[in-house]
Amino acid sequence: MAGNDSIVLDNIINQKTNTTGNKLPNDEFFEIFTFEQILKKYDLSYDELSYGKIGGGDDGGIDGFFIFINNEFVSEDAELENFKKSPCIQLFLIQSKRSDSFSEKAIEKWLSTIMNIFDLEKNIEQIQKYYNSDLINKVSFFRDLYLNLASQHPSIEITYVYASKGDVSSINKKIYNLSEVLKDNTLRYFSGARVNVSFVGARELIDSSRLEKSYTLQLKFTENVISRGEDNYVLLASLKDYYNFVTYDNDELRSYIFAFNVRDYQGSNVEVNKDIKSTLESKDKMDFWWLNNGITILSSKASVAGKTISLDDVQVVNGLQTTNTIYHYIKNRKNDKNELDEERAILIKIVVTNDPETRDRVIKATNFQTPIPPASLKATDPIQLDIENFFLNQEWFYDRRKNYYKNTGKQLDRIISIPYLAQSVIAIVFHEPDIARSRPSSILKKDNDYKRVFSQKISLEVYLFCAKTMKNLESSIRSFISNKVSNIVINEQWNHASPIRILMFHLGMLLVVKTLQKSDYKPKDVEVLKDMDFSNEFISNTLAELIQLTNNYVKSKALPINIGIKQKDFVTYILENVVLDNIK
Structure with a gap:
């Protein structure tokens, strides 16, 4: 089966190479492909995936170096004042190899590298002779970010991901033991951090690649839809059905359907999201949609059958904060194995248009409730x-x-x-x-x-x-x-x-x-x-x-x-x- 998985993965990559007109060398394209699958929930662009790639030799066993703050991708010119109290810094260090197995050498490289890059007592001038300028640049940025946010009491999560075309189920026990040593050594530099080591093989890469970004989705609603034609709808959907609409089958959020939303999710500590969460947790008899402005969705085509509306080219253009708060609320309840008897409703406005100018006017109009920088x-x-x-x-x-x-x-x-x-x-x-x-x-x-x-x-x-x-x-x-x-x-x-x-x-x-x-x-x-x-x-x-x-x-x-x-x-x-x- 492991051999079959490797063959299937090669075919998937070859198809992707042909459809995208890729001109990268095979090893480099495999790296970009694995980055995309490992970081799929962040919906990174090719520019962002390439930005996190460490090119050439002297990379310290690190092919990908990606930093997120509160699940938002950041580059070296990030404006740190935008991140409020207690931000969460997430660092992914990825090693991606086209080999058909996992080796101890990859973990040993990481063990050697972190002794230099994570030891803040060693300045950049001391370690730059060991690594290429790409890695040094990323390490410098990470150190500056960590130190500059220190007064905000950040939490930190470091995830090592070793990806290959191998079979995760057949990894040698010595490799797992070394990964535990890697965790312990990392905690020496960042006490209190969450440290993860993950192994991703051919089967995991195949499964991730099959999480297709479908822009044609179905939404169940609870009451008769209100419409003045085939280009606009107003409806109520239960929170549970809306959750199913915006998530994959594995309960990950379909972040790509929010690409047209001009705001990023601001986190659970922002006042408005605290209020939304409080409303969700409330035990009073008021329905959710009474207290919330609701969601605006753009679609290129819509059709109604019974109490289900099918939408093409779905984009949620307003309601990102509400959606994320609902998502975390329901997902946590599912994880806690609480019974989901959630029948409260959310108000959803749907505009059907293929006209770019109309679409842009709707996006602007629905995002002017609070001040937004013009460039946003x-x-x-x-x-x-x-x-x-x-x-x-x-x-x-x-x-x-x-x-x-x-x-x-x-x-x-x-x-x-x-x-x-x-x-x-x-x-x-x-x-x-x-x-x-x-x-x-x-x-x-x-x-x-x-x-x-x-x-x-x-x-x-x-x-x-x-x-x-x-x-x-x-x-x-x-x-x-x-x-x-x-x-x-x-x-x-x-x-x-x-x-x-x-x-x-x-x-x-x-x-x-x-x-x-x-x-x-x-x-x-x-x-x-x-x-x-x-x-x-x-x-x-x-x-x-x-x-x-x-x-x-x-x-x-x-x-x-x-x-x-x-x-x-x-x-x-x-x-x-x-x-x-x-x-x-």
Whole structure:
């Protein structure tokens, strides 16, 4: 059976490779695939899955390094003041191997690595010589986050996941014993933490991959539906039936149906969620929907049969806090084996539309009950729809709604997220790759920054040029490394994609600088390059020059690479020293 599982898993991965147009090497795609299955409940985008990937050698036995706070994915520029008292820090360290078994060596690597990365008495300068810059960057961020949140009394949960194509049921007892040692050693550095070691084999990966994201769901309701036509419905559903509607069969929340909701779940300690929970736990005779504003759902098609409504392309656009609180309330009762006699109802409004503008107006209108930063509603702005439509006409996919095109199986390397496009524009149009690199998720949080990046003054062709350039650079660099291009692999430090990847946005800027033959170009100047495809030779030569400039800069400043490249002075240095007369 174990052999069959491995064969089935290979077929699933091959199918996924074909449907997404994957161009990653097999080992790398397997890693991304396993990350996606292990972290499925977080519904991460391909950008986020790639962000957590540790590339190349010297990775300390860690292929994936993912941090969440209160179940929300965070990157190194997270604004920690958004997390209230007693946040929960969740760290996943993942080792993903295509082997058909589990080995002790994987656990031993972790044991060796945590002695360095979790010992706060060892500073980054002491340990950076042992690990690649990708891992050092993640470790630095984790340490800073942990220390900066210390005053908020965070809880911490560390989960080690060892994934392979093996059979979990046949794991040697010595490996389990080593995993207990790993737990004990981890607790030496974080007393009071929750530490888990999980083994994921072929069967577990298959089962997870089959948890399909169905956007056609059925909702039972309790009373006759109110409707003024086939494009709108108001109904009452029992809390139990609504719970079944928003969860998988394994009781995990279908987080993907909340992708259009502009707010994240704020946690159980937020006042409004305390009130909702209090209402749920109340023993009085008041029905739940009397005291709650209810849920708003968008759907592309609806049909009613008896007391069940079938909905296509389901998106819950308002009511995320209510839904999460109901979810935790009922799930806890099920876990406690309490009888679920819950017949109280929730009010649900359903709007059926295929028109993007109508959909966006509903999202905006239903999310203005409390103040929201303007950038939080960026996906509904007209310019975002314009960019999406323009990209579609060119067979590129602008994911202004997180994971929409990923979930519909579009080509992986042609999906562009809002943050990725913003980083590309900041680096190439405004020649600020340091900002693109150091603030990947917060570029758009200030309204002024958002309006600078997404402006009618920038042509749609330039947006597509920036996106295509960065995606093409990713592909070229993977090819250079796998083929060991001599002018790039100039020393051992640069012999894998890990450090090179963190220079991607600097490279994009330099290609434009060298093509325009000036380092002080204006945003308008980039328009002349809208149809430009940079040759591999040009990219290779420019990358080799950038690596040499980087080495010179960090050596003169006595800085680690991952710190030096985030500095504005580094951008100034390379712009002043780049050669502008060797274009081929």
